Amino acid sequence: MDLSAVQAALSDKSYSTLAPLCDELLLQAASRGTTTDEWPHAVHLLAHLYLNDLNSARFFWKSLPQEVKDASPELAAVWRIGQCLWNRDYAGVYTAAQGFEWGPDLADFTTAFLESYRQRIFQLLTSAYSTISVADVAHFMGMSEEDSTNCMFRIPPS
Known part of the structure; x- marks a missing residue:
């Protein structure tokens, strides 16, 4: 199975292209009856999470055989x-992502995912709250209170 396009997207840090690319390649492999023993399952799953496509991520996870999992x-x-x-466990996202020793294919991708996630959460917080405690910002953004305070002062008001 030729996964060079997936490797190229990872190398180029074109993370937003990975989910549709992996979906298409997996469908092609299935239609040809090609074995997917070397399929980058973790990359494929993280690609859906990166796009905040939780339904596709859950479907992909549920479609995997238990022995692959x-x-x-x-x-x-x-x-x-x-x-x-x-489960909307905001702090747990950071704990789960930072609590694992990622391999070379996923180390940069996971870091990029966390940056993207942190930006989405920050946008959500700024649109939902006119005032919010530093402790709550720290919780939602997976930072210490000191780091979240520094982050808030670097962001220009909208």
């Missing part, structure tokens, strides 16, 4: 992030 600690770690997102 059991064979990859990295895939299980990505799924823990997905579970936190699904």
Whole structure:
């Protein structure tokens, strides 16, 4: 199976293209009866989370055979992030992402995911609250109170 396009997207940090690319390649492989033993399941799952497409992520996870889930600690770690997102465990997302030793394919991708997630949460907070405590900002953004205070003072008001 030729996964060079997936590797190229990872190398180019074109993370937003990965979910549709992986979906298409997996469909092509299935239609040809090609084995997917070397499929980058963790990358595929994280790609859906990166796009905030939780329904597709859940569907992909549920479609995986149990032996695939059991064979990859990295895939299980990505799924823990997905579970936190699904349950709106904001702080848990950061804990799950930072609490695993990611391999070379996912280290930068996970960092980019966290940056994107933190930006989405910040936008949500600024649109939802006219005032919010520093402790709450720190909780939602997975930062210390000091870091969240510094972050708030660097962002220009809209």
